[in-house]
Amino acid sequence: MLNFIVCGIAGHMGGNILELLKDDGQARVVCGVDVKKPENFAGKVFSRFEEVDVKADAVIDFSSPACLADELCYCTKNGVPAVIAATGYTPAQLEAMKEAAKKTAIFRTANFSVGVNLLVRLVREAAAFLGEKFDVEIVEKHHNLKKDAPSGTALMLADAANSAFAQKKPYIYGREGMTGARGREIGLHAVRGGTIVGEHDVLFCGEDEIVTLSHSARSKKVFAAGAIRAAKWIAGKPAGMYDMNDLLGNP
Numbered sequence: 001m002l003n004f005i006v007c008g009i010a011g012h013m014g015g016n017i018l019e020l021l022k023d024d025g026q027a028r029v030v031c032g033v034d035v036k037k038p039e040n041f042a043g044k045v046f047s048r049f050e051e052v053d054v055k056a057d058a059v060i061d062f063s064s065p066a067c068l069a070d071e072l073c074y075c076t077k078n079g080v081p082a083v084i085a086a087t088g089y090t091p092a093q094l095e096a097m098k099e100a101a102k103k104t105a106i107f108r109t110a111n112f113s114v115g116v117n118l119l120v121r122l123v124r125e126a127a128a129f130l131g132e133k134f135d136v137e138i139v140e141k142h143h144n145l146k147k148d149a150p151s152g153t154a155l156m157l158a159d160a161a162n163s164a165f166a167q168k169k170p171y172i173y174g175r176e177g178m179t180g181a182r183g184r185e186i187g188l189h190a191v192r193g194g195t196i197v198g199e200h201d202v203l204f205c206g207e208d209e210i211v212t213l214s215h216s217a218r219s220k221k222v223f224a225a226g227a228i229r230a231a232k233w234i235a236g237k238p239a240g241m242y243d244m245n246d247l248l249g250n251p
């Protein structure tokens, strides 16, 4: 039986992880880390990683960037792999993950759905096929509680499109006022409202034609299931940085 620590256990995603692992024959939640108390977990919940006195096969982190330093310290010190699912990290924090990956296994993706990871590949291919002349615009829609914008997935999609261009395009986050004609850029736009789980549209706008590639998540369960799959996969893996391409296989 694999033992997982869930960071952000009292949150929406933490709840989904608990629900899915309730009847799992291969893995269980051994403890949680959260500043809040979850309603449906009888085990130990620590408010900081510093206090964790439990051994585990992996950490699943659906909390916030505020937990990262503490968590990486625990994981590298104890040789515990981490599946980092939260979003909104700074470039310095992404560097810190790479540094930690020299000592333990770190799995990071802004989106655990298989469908979005297919979308990333299709966007890369579409950008390469359509070329520079098609303007790329990304519209993402999420629930009204989401803290970061644009979504980590939107940035992942922008990076995928940009990887097809020899000279990288800068990102423009929304537009307002007298912006003038559109430049050589990728536009990212965040819509927030109600209970939208996660919608991503990537528009390739050419002369007299538009290609739209899109993904719609209908429940948060899809992300929780992906993170659990990643945690089972990464348990016992050597130090290094891993992502969905490692889990799903490279094309």
Ligand SMILES: NC(=O)c1ccc[n+]([C@@H]2O[C@H](COP(=O)([O-])OP(=O)(O)OC[C@H]3O[C@@H](n4cnc5c(N)ncnc54)[C@H](O)[C@@H]3O)[C@@H](O)[C@H]2O)c1
Binding pocket: 007, 008, 009, 010, 011, 012, 013, 014, 033, 034, 035, 036, 047, 061, 062, 063, 064, 066, 067, 084, 085, 086, 087, 088, 109, 110, 111, 112, 113, 223
């Ligand atoms: N990678 C993916 O596929 C994916 C999918 C869905 C959500 N997410 C990301 O996961 C994160 C959580 O999403 P959510 O909807 O469950 O949010 P949420 O606000 O419902 O839950 C976050 C939980 O983390 C806890 N937390 C926050 N900061 C903390 C800290 N410093 N120390 C201890 N606990 C802390 C909060 O108390 C809360 O219980 C977000 O960053 C979201 O963007 C990623």
